[in-house]
Amino acid sequence: MMRRDIPGAHRIVHAASALGLLDVVVRYSLGDRITIDVPLYRKSNRWDERDLWEYDPPTVARLAGAIASFPEPAVFIDCGADIGIMSLLVAAGTANIERFIGLEPNGGAYEVLKENYRRLPFPAEAVLGAVGRAAGRGELRSPDYDPRVEHAQFIELKEDGAIPVYRIDDLPLGRDNYIALKIDVEGAELDVIEGAVQTLAGARRFVVDVEAHPRVAERTGIDPIVYLRRLHEIRPCSFHICERPDVELSLARDFFDQVERINHDVVVVSE
Numbered sequence: 001m002m003r004r005d006i007p008g009a010h011r012i013v014h015a016a017s018a019l020g021l022l023d024v025v026v027r028y029s030l031g032d033r034i035t036i037d038v039p040l041y042r043k044s045n046r047w048d049e050r051d052l053w054e055y056d057p058p059t060v061a062r063l064a065g066a067i068a069s070f071p072e073p074a075v076f077i078d079c080g081a082d083i084g085i086m087s088l089l090v091a092a093g094t095a096n097i098e099r100f101i102g103l104e105p106n107g108g109a110y111e112v113l114k115e116n117y118r119r120l121p122f123p124a125e126a127v128l129g130a131v132g133r134a135a136g137r138g139e140l141r142s143p144d145y146d147p148r149v150e151h152a153q154f155i156e157l158k159e160d161g162a163i164p165v166y167r168i169d170d171l172p173l174g175r176d177n178y179i180a181l182k183i184d185v186e187g188a189e190l191d192v193i194e195g196a197v198q199t200l201a202g203a204r205r206f207v208v209d210v211e212a213h214p215r216v217a218e219r220t221g222i223d224p225i226v227y228l229r230r231l232h233e234i235r236p237c238s239f240h241i242c243e244r245p246d247v248e249l250s251l252a253r254d255f256f257d258q259v260e261r262i263n264h265d266v267v268v269v270s271e
Helices: 009-018 049-053 057-068 085-093 107-118 189-194 197-202 214-220 224-234
Strands: 025-029 035-039 074-079 097-104 124-128 136-141 154-157 163-166 178-183 205-212 237-241 264-270
Touching: 035 107, 057 085, 057 178, 057 205, 057 264, 074 085, 085 097, 085 178, 097 107, 107 124, 124 163, 154 163, 178 189, 178 197, 189 197, 189 205, 189 224, 197 224, 205 214, 205 224, 224 237, 224 264
Parallel strands: 074 097, 074 178, 097 124, 178 205
Antiparallel strands: 025 035, 136 154, 136 163, 205 264, 237 264
8 A cells, every 4th residue: 555655554554553563573585595584663674575675676786796796705794784684685696795794783673683694594793883983882863854763873972872883993804805895874984984994905805885875964064975085095996876877976076966966875896
C-alpha cells in the first residue's frame, strides 16, 4: 500500500507498532552465504525483503565491483555500519573479502550488527563506537533538520562522553592490505580520513565509499570536495558518483556546484 501511495497505509503500520506486532527481528537471505537480521521495532530499519534489495543498488554494485577487481581479498572497514546492511549487501556481491570490521555508535543497532557479523563465513568484528581523527569519547546528537531520524545522528566530541571514538590507524589491521572503507558518519568524513592516512597510504590499493550530503555540508561548513581532495593527496584516485555516472568530477570546484543538491555516494578507487 505504501509503495502504491494508497491512503491509510501509514496508519496500519502505526497501529501494528502500537499493538507490538512489529517488536520482532526478521531474518532475510542475501544469497547462499549471507543472511541479515532486520529489527522491525526500529523505525529506521523497518524493511521487507524488497527494501533490502533496493537499498542503494548503484553504490553496492560499484563498491562490490571495485573489491572484486583486487587481486587478493580485501579487509572491509564499515564506519557507521548501522545493522550492517551495506557491508552485507557488498559481501553478497563479491567473495573477495577476507575480514570485516564494523563500527557503530548506536547501541541498539550495534547489538543487531554483532549478531549479523557473527554468522558471516569469514572473520568479522563489530565494535561499539564512532570513528574520528583521534581516539577519544563523544555523544550522539541529532541535527535540527532531522531530530527524530536515527540515521541522521552525528558524534559530538566530549571528554566524558559515553561513546568511545576510535582512529582507523589504531585498529589492528597490519600493512600491505587491500582496504575497503565505507564512511557514513554524518559530518565526520574528513576526521575519519585524517585518522586513516597511515592505513590508506600503506595499503596495496584502497576503495572508499563516502557520502556527500548537502544538509550535512551546510551544518559542518565542509564541502565534500574537501575530503575527496584529501583522499587524492594520500594517493591518486579515480572518483565515481554513483547516482550520476555521467558526471566527471573536478577537484577544482565545490561538489554541489557540479551535481544537484541531494544525497550522493562517491566511490573512490586508488590507482
